[in-house]
Amino acid sequence: MAGLEQTPSSVNAASGYAHPELLVETDWVAEHLDDPSIRLIEADEDVLLYEIGHIPGSVKLDWHVDVQDKLARDFVNQQEFEALLSRWGISNDTTIVFYGDKNNWYACYSFWLFSMYGHAKMRIMNGGRTKWEAEKRPLTKVVPQITPTTYHAQPADESLRAYREDVLAGLKNPGRRLIDVRSPQEFTGELLHMVNYPQEGAQRGGHIPGAKSIPWGTAANTDGTFKSAEELRQLYGDKDITPDKEVVTYCRIGERSAHTWFVLTKLLGYPRVRNYDGSWTEWGNLVRSPIEK
Structure with missing residues (x-):
């Protein structure tokens, strides 16, 4: 070979x-x-x-x-x-x-x-x-x-992973960007858990303050392949997710957000992206965690 x-x-x-x-x-x-x-x-x-x-x-x-x-x-x-x-x-x-x-x-x-x-x-x-x-x-x-x-x-390598303390500490950081890759219904709080995953539910619906809603599936074509680099740059750039920013992705347990992590780091070359795998299952159940709807 x-x-x-x-x-x-x-x-x-x-x-x-x-x-x-x-x-x-x-x-x-x-x-x-x-x-x-x-x-x-x-x-x-x-x-x-x-x-x-x-x-x-x-x-x-x-x-x-x-x-x-x-x-x-x-x-x-x-x-x-x-x-x-x-x-x-x-x-x-x-x-x-x-x-x-x-x-x-x-x-x-x-x-x-x-x-x-x-x-x-x-x-x-x-x-x-x-x-x-x-x-x-x-x-x-x-x-x-x-x-x-x-x-x-x-x-x-813990640098690829974000924890709740990291996310909480970054809420007041103007250079930090959060991407909520869940569905719009999950982002707004209308949907507390996906139908097939009640174990991933949370007591509160909504999203982490300041998060941008960019559903993970929008990075793919209908045949399952990744969209072009130009399309991906526009998709994230339009939401002010640019390479100079520190980025944290999240979903419910970190699996959909890992897809977005791959797109940003490997396809677009963003240098500072971490996946918060605690995600909404953790954040939506935390006592006194700040939430927006």
Whole structure:
């Protein structure tokens, strides 16, 4: 393999993205299904999709099980992360390609988490499951047989993550921008929790004071691919979300906002973006937390 950066099917520099090498197209993935240096990871919002059919050779990342702490509301620690990747046959030199349903919502969430633990070689399959299925590419129910490895992660990079104290302290910072990536109904407080996720509910509806409403899905085309760099710059620039600002994204538990984090940091090259994964499930339940409607 000559390397991802040299492949003609990757999104090339003409796209205008800051890091076009972090996206690969479906045809490139189809050509590299048997490449031992690559591990495909499917991360879906609908955790049953993998069993219905997945890209040959891919493994399933179940966000409810694989990367959640079993007791606290937090992610797995460094040792547990190492054990997970070792079980999936991933080494530090493996190129991971994430894909999933719903505009790669959970695929980008996974990219964000794996970035915190320092995995260097990662890509998103542009368009995710939606595009792969629309092109009638092969799916299988066969779970790959994998030889375990010994993976070594870095300590979690906390600079990618915002906590409630950070958000609260930044409310009076004129250089800080908050992006609420939820639906308009969640932003206004009309909707307390999404229908399928009552466990993500909050006692209060609304949004964090000063937050800009930019729903995460507006960054994607109807086929699940990311919008062009020009369209994305206009989408965020029109709301005064510019590269010179410090930016914090949030949703309900941080998964949709990780999609926006990926767009801002990897596609547009914003240097200071953090994902507040406590998000509204935490903020809307905090005693005396300031809220706007």
